[in-house]
Amino acid sequence: xxxxxxxxxxxxxxxxxxxxxxxxxxxxxxxxxxxxxxxxxxxxxxxxxxxxxxxxxxxxxxxxxxxxxxxxxxxxxxxxxxxxxxxxxxxxxxxxxxxxxxxxxxxxxxxxxxxxxxxxxxxxxxxxxxxxxxxxxxxxxxxxxxxxxxxxxxxxxxxxxxxxxxxxxxxxxxxxxxxxxxxxxxxxxxxxxxxxxxxxxxxxxxxxxxxxxxxxxxxxxxxxxxxxxxxxxxxxxxxxxxxxxxxxxxxxxxxxxxxxxxxxxxxxxxxxxxxxxxxxxxxxxxxxxxxxxxxxxxxxxxxxxxxxxxxxxxxxxxxxxxxxxxxxxxxxxxxxxxxxxxxx
Ligand code: FES
Ligand SMILES: [Fe+2]
Numbered sequence: 039x040x041x042x043x044x045x046x047x048x049x050x051x052x053x054x055x056x057x058x059x060x061x062x063x064x065x066x067x068x069x070x071x072x073x074x075x076x077x078x079x080x081x082x083x084x085x086x087x088x089x090x091x092x093x094x095x096x097x098x099x100x101x102x103x104x105x106x107x108x109x110x111x112x113x114x115x116x117x118x119x120x121x122x123x124x125x126x127x128x129x130x131x132x133x134x135x136x137x138x139x140x141x142x143x144x145x146x147x148x149x150x151x152x153x154x155x156x157x158x159x160x161x162x163x164x165x166x167x168x169x170x171x172x173x174x175x176x177x178x179x180x181x182x183x184x185x186x187x188x189x190x191x192x193x194x195x196x197x198x199x200x201x202x203x204x205x206x207x208x209x210x211x212x213x214x215x216x217x218x219x220x221x222x223x224x225x226x227x228x229x230x231x232x233x234x235x236x237x238x239x240x241x242x243x244x245x246x247x248x249x250x251x252x253x254x255x256x257x258x259x260x261x262x263x264x265x266x267x268x269x270x271x272x273x274x275x276x277x278x279x280x281x282x283x284x285x286x287x288x289x290x291x292x293x294x295x296x297x298x299x300x301x302x303x304x305x306x307x308x309x310x311x312x313x314x315x316x317x318x319x320x321x322x323x324x325x326x327x328x329x330x331x332x333x334x335x336x337x338x339x340x341x342x343x344x345x346x347x348x349x350x351x352x353x354x355x356x357x358x359x360x361x362x363x364x365x366x367x368x369x370x371x372x373x374x375x376x377x378x379x380x381x382x
Contacts, residue, residue: 043360044353045337047072047191047285048263050161050363052170054282054294057182058154061086066110068101071160072285076147077101078156079121081108087121088147088158094125100144119144154180155296166369168231168262174269175276177298179305183315185293186286187323189330192352194283194291195264197322199348201382207321210314219381226348228373231359232261233351237271260348262355276300289330295319345380 055069061080069076077091077100091101098114109118118127125142148159153173225236235258252272259267264283277299284292354372362369
């Protein structure tokens, strides 16, 4: 990859690549993470593995092959690879052929599975990366939507911390019944690899909040690389709305939304909620794709006022992450607690 590292998706960090249930035992799936092509498989034991999706023999995509007796079989000449990446067999070798394939190996990627989602770290050192998000309550239902956006990772991640777009982009009756802009006061504090809008009482009586049947407390955490965690609590009722960005090839980005709840009654609403979630994400996708074309012509943004402070923070966090990686030092969160005001 080339260009300014600040403008690229971070390497060496965890990215969500899909729902757990889309990775079935004994099956292989091709996954793209930035420019990297990865084959992900699940062993019969349930364990996931992720390897570079390129047969060392002649470059074939192993994801086009199959799993036989726990090994990946390349569909071109049948070379076999174990889930740890080691070459286990080359069927074309004759008995007297002394070709040594002990050193033939596929690059391996770290895989994690949390709260029904699969995450892959594209670099060698995910230990020093922001942790994989998890749901902190026993959920009884989950709804996941994944959309592809023809926009840069930054532009998609910035939409997670951009309060001013909501009134213009997400003006659906069910999300934002009121059309007038009101001044908001929000409190922010640094949190690991990001910042958190500290819990407050939601005053907007949007339909989603009303479903909880009580005045909820809302906490919104943002952390690198592009993770937004919205946690809504009303007594013992919990709702989590998690949004992630993952880099795809050719400047595209996956926009992933995962909602979790612990109210069995919401399970019945799932068929209704899915099209609404799709509409909501589609609103972001449509506007981001058009804005990207403008940024392609001139890649500069003018960030203005307190409604854009979170966007400034995004770049400060990213800059600090890159500095820490480059110097081998610890990541030191550059942010301080702050109150922000804006109209939305
Ligand atoms: S390309 Fe994979 S076995 Fe030949
Ligand atoms: Fe949005």
